[in-house]
Amino acid sequence: MDKYFNYRKHGTDFKTEVRAGVTTFLTMAYILALQPMILSAGGFDAGSVFTATVLATAIACFIMGFYGKTWPIGLSCGMGLNAYVAFFVCGALGHTPQEALGAVLVAGILFVIISVTPVRAWIINSIPKSLKLGIGAGIGLFLALIGFTLMGLTVPSGNETVIQLSFGFLQNPLILIALAALVTMFVLDKLKIKGAIIIAMAGWTVFAWIFVPDPILDANYSNFSTLASVKIPAITHFFDFNLNAVFSGAMVSVVFTLFFVDFFDTAGTLTSVANVAGKVDSKGRVEDIDKALLSDSVGTVAGAFLGTTTVTSYIESGAGVKEGGRTGMTSIVIGVLFLLMVFFSPLFLSIPKQIDAAVLIFISVLFLQQLKDIEWNDIAESGPAVLAALTMAFTYNISHGIAVAFVVYALIKICTGKVQGVSPAIWVVAVLSAINLFIYS
Numbered sequence: 001m002d003k004y005f006n007y008r009k010h011g012t013d014f015k016t017e018v019r020a021g022v023t024t025f026l027t028m029a030y031i032l033a034l035q036p037m038i039l040s041a042g043g044f045d046a047g048s049v050f051t052a053t054v055l056a057t058a059i060a061c062f063i064m065g066f067y068g069k070t071w072p073i074g075l076s077c078g079m080g081l082n083a084y085v086a087f088f089v090c091g092a093l094g095h096t097p098q099e100a101l102g103a104v105l106v107a108g109i110l111f112v113i114i115s116v117t118p119v120r121a122w123i124i125n126s127i128p129k130s131l132k133l134g135i136g137a138g139i140g141l142f143l144a145l146i147g148f149t150l151m152g153l154t155v156p157s158g159n160e161t162v163i164q165l166s167f168g169f170l171q172n173p174l175i176l177i178a179l180a181a182l183v184t185m186f187v188l189d190k191l192k193i194k195g196a197i198i199i200a201m202a203g204w205t206v207f208a209w210i211f212v213p214d215p216i217l218d219a220n221y222s223n224f225s226t227l228a229s230v231k232i233p234a235i236t237h238f239f240d241f242n243l244n245a246v247f248s249g250a251m252v253s254v255v256f257t258l259f260f261v262d263f264f265d266t267a268g269t270l271t272s273v274a275n276v277a278g279k280v281d282s283k284g285r286v287e288d289i290d291k292a293l294l295s296d297s298v299g300t301v302a303g304a305f306l307g308t309t310t311v312t313s314y315i316e317s318g319a320g321v322k323e324g325g326r327t328g329m330t331s332i333v334i335g336v337l338f339l340l341m342v343f344f345s346p347l348f349l350s351i352p353k354q355i356d357a358a359v360l361i362f363i364s365v366l367f368l369q370q371l372k373d374i375e376w377n378d379i380a381e382s383g384p385a386v387l388a389a390l391t392m393a394f395t396y397n398i399s400h401g402i403a404v405a406f407v408v409y410a411l412i413k414i415c416t417g418k419v420q421g422v423s424p425a426i427w428v429v430a431v432l433s434a435i436n437l438f439i440y441s
């Protein structure tokens with residue numbers, strides 16, 4: 001391993017890589033509780049999703065470790081797109097889990113093709129930074145709305161205010177415990193304690209099991225018969241995808257959204273981690289980004305085959321990099337730890353959904369932090385970015401947010417005479433977005 005990863009060249013060693021892998025694992029292990037909970041709302045089998053998520057995560061991390069061996073990255077199912085699939089694709093549009101997995105598979109294959117061609121760099125360099133930031137923040141608002149609803153804090157109002165505070169939420173002990181868990185995450189993160197999310201989830205879940213006499217909670221607790229189980233949930237969604245609906249009008253938009261968000265989320269994450277790890281050269285080029293993108297895209301394809309949603313690189317990988325992780329050994333450690341979790345499905349599947357919702361709200365705050373980097377002194381940049389974020393939340397649709405952002409950005413450039421220098425990719429996406437909005441408005 002020392003020879004393969006060349007620890008000395010990267011200023012690290014085996015112990016440091018293991019420590020970094022454990023650190024990143026603790027910051028992203030929450031996905032094992034959230035992924036089954038979120039996708040079950042879209043008709044997926046929770047146990048199958050748990051096992052598929054474990055295996056897809058391990059496969060993606062191993063590929064990143066052995067192939068993209070200079071990248072200390074953790075990969076798993078992406079937050080935002082999982083909720084998009086469950087609550088919009090399966091919920092609002094009414095597609096089956098099999099049809100949704102078909103869209104994920106096609107988007108993943110498209111990502112693989114892009115990752116091995118020069119088109120990759122052209123696309124990355126074509127999309128304005130402001131739009132990328134606005135779309136990321138919009139996903140945060142989308143997650144926050146889902147989190148508030150799942151926790152029970154807000155309900156449909158039935159009038160012009162659309163949603164309102166749920167009356168009597170203070171009498172619901174599970175909501176109060178979830179709010180306590182949310183505050184705990186903020187406090188632990190402020191104190192820079194690694195694994196803030198998983199620590200808060202575990203602590204307040206145990207508290208709820210002990211002190212809340214609630215029938216729903218009792219049902220959750222009954223799943224937790226032992227700390228570990230030799231019975232691994234069956235992967236009922238293995239190769240369970242349907243491609244028949246992929247090329248229908250609505251699903252073409254879904255495939256584009258899955259690809260677009262995954263591609264730029266991955267590129268942004270890799271660039272951020274590369275800056276921390278010192279993988280950016282004097283000309284601003286990121287070392288071996290082609291290998292990392294390919295590893296990420298293959299992970300998405302593997303996830304779709306196994307029965308879970310888009311796999312992507314986690315920004316939480318920065319925690320492991322700060323601990324000294326510099327090679328793919330960090331990714332391998334993360335993959336091994338996730339594999340071991342396959343025996344702990346009773347634990348992760350027994351967490352009350354209100355506490356899971358608290359995690360969604362906490363993550364939404366992290367997504368919304370991207371707003372600070374938008375060029376606020378240039379309304380031509382900040383306007384479309386903010387519209388992207390607001391549209392995603394208020395229409396409950398990530399693809400609509402992306403479409404509105406590109407259409408408005410293109411119109412501003414045309415009306416202000418700033419057409420020269422705008423990438424052709426912007427015009428192509430703007431026209432397709434306008435057509436999409438016209439058809440589905």
